[in-house]
Structure formats: structure tokens, C-alpha cells
Amino acid sequence: MNDFQRRSAEINDLLCVLNILNWDARTQMPAGGSAARAQQLATISALTQEKLLDPAYEASAREVGGSDVEERAAQQALAAIAALKRIPTQLTRELALLKSEAQEVWARARAASDFGMFAPLLTRMVDLNRQLAEALGYDGHPYDALLNLYEPGLTVETLLPLFDRLRAHHVPLLRAIQEQPQPRSDFLNRSYGAAEQKRLSLALAQKFGYDTARGRLDESAHPFEISFTRQDVRITTRIQENFLSGALFGTLHETGHAMYEQGVRPELSRTVLTSDLLGLYAVGGASYGTHESQSRLWENRIGRSRAYWELHFPQLQATFPEALGDVDTAAFYRAVNTVRPSLIRVEADELTYDLHIMLRVELERALIGGELAVEDLPAAWNARVKADLGLEVPDDARGVLQDIHWSAGMFGSFPTYTIGNVMASQFYAAALEQRPQLEEALARGEYAPLLGWLTDNIYQHGRTYTPHELLTRVTGRGLDPQPYLDYLDGKYGELYSLDTQEEQTR
Template sequence: MNDLLCVLNLLTWDARTQMPPGGEQTRAQQLATVSALARARALDPAFEQAAQEARGDPAQAVAAAQALEAVQAMRRVPEALTRELALLKSGAQAAWAQARAQSDFAAFAPMLTRMVQLNRELAEALGYGDHPYDALLNLYEPGLTGAALTPLFARLRTHHVALLRRVQAQPAPRTDFLRRHYPAAEQRGLCLSAAQTFGYDLTRGRLDESAHPFEISFTRQDVRITTRIQENFLSGALFGTLHETGHALYEQGVSPDLTRTVLASDLLGLYAVGGSSYGTHESQSRLWENRIGRSQAYWALHYPALQARFPEQLGDVSAAEFHRAVNEVRPSLIRVEADELTYDLHIMLRVELERDLIGGQLEVAGLPEAWNARMKADLGLDVPDDRRGVLQDIHWSSGLFGSFPTYTVGNVMASQFYEAAAQALPDLGAQLGRGDYAPLREWLTGQIYRHGRSLVPHDLLVRATGRGLDPEPYLRYLSGKYEDLYGLN
């Protein structure tokens, strides 16, 4: 089963990084065939029986329970619904792409309405306690509920909006130099070297380019990342690489004992993955990208090498100026261009809207208005058209409802993990100051990575940090960071 999921991952990786355009249709058929085989295998009574038998073996009990839970969830979803969702996805993505190009929400609305309807049906089939959204959220973040998100989001929004207003009262940092010409070959070298500095093992990995950066693995032995290089923008490829490196360190750090097991498999999602959930995965990409890669200590140490690599572009820029530039806060209409502080506001907006769509409190027709009102309230921005508003993300057209919360949950967890690491490693500050990332990486490996999917996110978090989801470390981090950067005190 895990081999088949690794094959699906390879078919996907190749399609996004190497495949010539002509291969698209036959590749979709290959993916469909292997998915169907993997699904049939999971639903084979022999698979369930093997899992039932393994429950008695303490060494296999967790894997067996996970396998049974996944199989039972798969059984609850009617074959016809699975088929219609798969079919609708390709149609809806095409409709979305066209609607976005023409900024014509009405053209996408019928497909989106059907997609919401099918996801409601999916939620009903999967089952839930309080709210149908919880059933979908659980596909990405097992154990998390919308009810738990409400107070968390309220706390974050109050904090973020207040901090944003304080930041906006200050002068903006200089950032012009990030938009100078940075040749692709040099950027590639920079990205590779930065990933290796964090401990990304290239004997078990590689870096490619793709339109949308991602990390994907075929067992811990082969964990690949991509980035997107723009010659007129330095930060994109570099921080994108650090982000994917965080994901990759997680996958490369999974215990070899879990290789090719259920505990390196997302049976319900039909892909091979070592990490416990989308949120825990995102906590690691954010931790390495933002907490380390955008820190003062990181640039105090690494800026001279960057300047030496790009002497013409950065000759007139100091390390402090560079550090401020890559941490600029600037409210933007577009989520993927958002800075660390405003990003959560983008996410919370989406989560609340999609939860209301699934719950029936919001109709698709009312979506643009609700979107625009929230953007104005939180970010102070007027949305000029739906292309830069409600139509900007691919998620809903791909049937992804319930995955957005994991971005913000990842941010919150990242700071919890970081504070726990700092407590466990009294020399962490000095180690990071001299670029010794091994102690932190090893602590994270011991606490998180090696466990793979054998612990659900909540248990992982409590074992490593002593608490469940707690926004305070994250808020402390953001306040401290921007107070320093913008001289708020």
C-alpha cells in the first residue's frame, strides 16, 4: 500500500516538475489507475482483517487502529460521491481558472455551489459531532474542531489587528533592493546551500523548480523539494526553499522503522507522507522559514555570504537593512504575498467563510460581499475585483474545504515547539548565532519527526510542549519581533 502511495507521489512530482505538457492527459489516467488500485486494496476485506489481527500486537496496534479508522471512513463515503467529487474537481478547476482570469465570480458560482453541496454530503458521510465542517477539518488535522478554533482565532485576530495598526504607524523599511536582478543560476546555488545549512540531506533529496513550490516524499530516503525562481525578486525562491526545507527535514527525520508502513501513509488522502498532520507539517516549514530563516541572528551570520554572492545587487545594503526588508509588514490583497503578521488574517477570513458555507449560514452568492467586508475590517483594504479577492485561491475549486486552518495552526504550533526547544536547549541562542542548527534539528527530530504518524497532533504537541494548542508563545514571538523591527517601544 505504501509503495503504491509513493508511486502516486512520484507521478505527481514528475507531472509538476519534469513532464512535458503533452503528457497531461495520459498522466491523469495513470494517476487514476493507481489511485483506484490503492483504494481497492484498502477496501479489500483482507486488508481490514489483517489490521484487525494486528491490533493485538502492541508493536502494531497504533498502525492497525489508524488503518481501520481510515478504511472505515472510506467505507462510509459512497462510491458515487467519491466519483462525482473527482469528476467535479477537474471541471471546477478549469472553470475557476477561467473565472479568475476574467474576474467573473458569477461564472464560477454554479460549480462552487455544487462543490459545497458535495462537501456537505462528504461531511455527512464521514460523520461529525457538532458541525459538519469538523468532518472535513479532520481530514487534514485529526482531532481539531471548529469549536476549538473560534477562541483561538478571536485571540489571534485581536492581537494581530492591534499590532498591525501599530506597525502601520511607523515608516516602511527600504525594500527596493529585493527587486534587483538576481540571476537564476546564482539563486539556485543560494537555495541549495541554504537548504543544506539547515541539514537537508541531498543524498536523500533534491531541489527542483515548479510553478508552486512544494515538498513531496517517496519514503524518508527520497524527499524532494521545489522552489520558484524569479530573477527580479530575491526573497521568493530563498524563503520558499527554507519553507520547503522545513517540510523536508520533517520527512527525512521520520524513523526508519516506519518506512513503508501505514504510519508513513495517509490512506484516506491516498498519499505517502511521514508527518502527523498538515498542521504539524506546516509548523516545521514555518519554524525553519520564519523563526530561524527570518531572524536577526540568521542574517547577522549569513548576510556577508549573501552579499558576496550578489556584490552588485547588495553592495549598498547592510545586514540590518536586509533583515528589515525580508520582514516588512504590508497588508496585501493576495494571501501568497502576505507577510508573517497579516498571513493569519487571510487564513482566518477563509476559514470562517468556508465553515459558514459548509454549515449553510452563508450562500455562495453572498461570498464576495462577505470576503470584501472582512478584508476591509481586518486589513483595511478595498478589494477592487474578485480576481484579487474571492477568486484568488485554487483550494475550493479543488474540493479542499477544511485545509486552510492548518496554516495558522502550524504557526501557533511552531512557536510552542520553539519555546519548548529553547527551554530544553539552554545554548540554543548561541548555537543558532553560530549557525549550528544540529541541536535544534535533533531536538525536533526526537520530539516530532521520528514519530511520523504514530502520534496524533494533539498528543505530539502535549508530549513535546506540555500543553495543547496555545497561541501565547506565538503572540509573544510576533510582538517581540515587530516591536524590535519597527521600534515600537
């Protein structure tokens, strides 16, 4: 190991330790441990920052020559160091303090459904994030600087037309669906034993190819995936006895994330190319959007497909004979693909989810750009929900206060969910084009060929490429919503017996 590699390995170890501390806090830690844990996290974070900003680290990165991969690692380290240096220490400190206060106040405000309680803190949070954007720098819109923290290279200029096109497609498609009769889905809310749900979810994850010799499944309030090198990649799920889809599709979703991390080339462990140096997070995926493309590909493209349930519904039925005895494969497939507008993002279906995301992106971009005042936010939120989803927002708790993101200082992460949907379809289309026999394998329940293609083309590279580079290498083009729109039209057109020609927006 040269000096740069040695220092990068130490920094990656520290990021893995931060991930472990966070995993434990969210899955195992007794309630009493939280204050001490916050201090431990703060200490390790500060040490990591110190290591990152050590002039000797920058010097070591400047001396790197050799392989292309090694030079990319050095460039990424230098870019992160430069960005970190641009952020005033005072701003970092203020943001950290405000985040912990704002999350607490937000939780109380949401419980009381009172936006007024949260507004002063949100105003301050928007202000600090605008300062952060100014410090980081941008060419076009200040929101670009924040977007870049989650999706390197993405800009408002690319994002807005893409989202306009999605909205112009989704809203009419949703209206058309709403005119059709809804399938029954009441049986998803029958009683499903927690232990059986967990066992079956894990078995399906393993069947996809999740390696439990390098992973494990736990329960947590909010499902997540987290890695401490490719050798230890853990997922969680939330099990509700009266809601089968939550744990089932939640696990398939996290499994997609996990297989991405497990598929990173071993040589990239303990390097910059499995480190998010600005986010202080150990991660092998290229970006939030790229990561989300894989969770959604496995959850939605595979896990919610007709072929998947034709194979696996008998196993599900055998596991829950009482709840599913009177249900058949076709009914189950329809039920888990029901489209129905709702107020809460995390409960939304595949189609309306994008509408939830796009309204948040529109509003947070306007807040950061100074085009929308915090006091006007609830009205803007409610109007957008009415226009896109056709629903009245009855209170702030079910409206503008529902997500933790803004109180946690996260501006710019929301778009990555929808970017993930778009990318997932692009990658999947490329896979089918390059390996036409993949679909037959999937229909036989063989997931290794797809996993192999994804690993070869995407997973193994870790963070070597930017999302745009990766997408272009693999699919031959940048972000392109067409494969995603085709997929949605095809799927819902058939499920809801629509005249799909009419709905398409080509």
C-alpha cells in the same frame, strides 16, 4: 512481515508512486503528457482504494497485537477503512468529476475576474462537501468532519476561540505597525541571477541539514515538498530574477517540510505511519498543521531571524555583489520582515498571512454550515478584507477567486497554515526551554542541535501520534497561541519601535 505489514507496505508503495507521478507532472512532464498522466493517476488511485477496502486488509489489521506502534498503525488503518466505507462510491465519483471541471472553470473565471462564472460550480462543490461531511460524520459542526481530513481531532469548537484571540491580537498590532515608517525593501526587487539563486538556496538548505543524498531541489510554478519514503524527499522552489525573497525563503520553507520527512524513523517506511490513507498520499508528518509548523519554524523562526542574517548576509552579499553591495545586514533583516497589508495571500508577510487564513476559514466554515450562500460570498470576502486588512478589493481575481483550494474541493485545509504558526512557536519554545544552549549554537550557525531535538521529539515519530498527542507530549499542553503572540510582539515591537505592552493581548 505479518500479513498486515505486507499489505500496508504494498499500499504505501502505491502512495509513493502516486507522489512520484505528481512530482513528475509538476516539475518535468511535457505539456502533452497531462491527459495520459491523469489516467495513470486514476488507475493507481483506484488500485490503492481497492487494496484498502479489501476485506482481507481489514481482517489483517484486526489481528494485529504486539507493540504499541504496531497497534496504532492498525487502529489508523481501521479508522481509515471505516471512513472510506462511509463515503458512497457515487459521491467519490461525483467529487472527482466536479474537481477537474471546477478547477478548469475557476482558472478561466479568475482570468476573467468573474465570480459569476465559477459560482454554480462552487455551489455544487459546497453541496458535495456537505454530503461528504455528513457521510464522514461529526459531533459538533459539519466543518469538523472536513477539518479532520487535514488536522485529525481539530474542531470548530477549538478553532474559533483560538482564531478570535489571534485576530484580536493581530489587527491592533497591524494598525500600530502601519502608523510607523516602513523600512526600505526596494533592493529585494533588483536583478538576481537565477542560477545563483538556486545554488545559494540549496546551499542554505544543506546548511540547515537537508540531506541531498536523499533529496533534490527543482523549480516549479508553486513550490512544494514531496516524499517517496524518507530516502527520497524532494523540494521545489520558484525563481524570479527580480524577487530574491521568493526562491530564498520558499526554499527554507520547503526545507523545513523536507527535514521532517527525512527525519522519520527508518522502521516507519512502508507502514501506515507514513501513509495518509484517506488522502491517498505518502507522508511522514503527523498532520498538515504539524508539517506546516516545521516549514514555518525553519523559514520564519530561524530563516528570518536577526541572528541568521548576521551570520549569512555576507555570503548572500558575496553572491550578489551588484544587487546587495549598498545594503547591510540590519537593512536586509528589516526588509525581509516588512509587514504590509496586501490583497494576495501567497504574497503576504508573516503577520498578515494569518488574517488571510482566518477570513477564508470563517467563510468556508459558514459555507459548509449553510450559514452563507455562495452568491453572498464575494461581498462577505470583501467586507472581511476591509475590516482586517484595511483594503478595498478591486476585483474578484484579487479577491475571492485568488486561491485554487475550493475549486479543488479542499475545504478544511486552510486553518492548518495558521495552526502551523501557533505550533511552531510552541515547539520552538519547548526546545529552548529543554535545551537552553540551543540559541547560542544557532548564533554560531550550528543547526544540528535544533534539528536533532526536533527529530528526537517530533520527526522520528512519523504519524504515530495525533497532532494533539504530539503537541502535548512535547510541550505539555494543547494548542496555545501565547508563545506565538509573544514572538510576534517581540519581533515587530523591536522592528517597528512599538510600545509592545500596549499591543499585547494577554
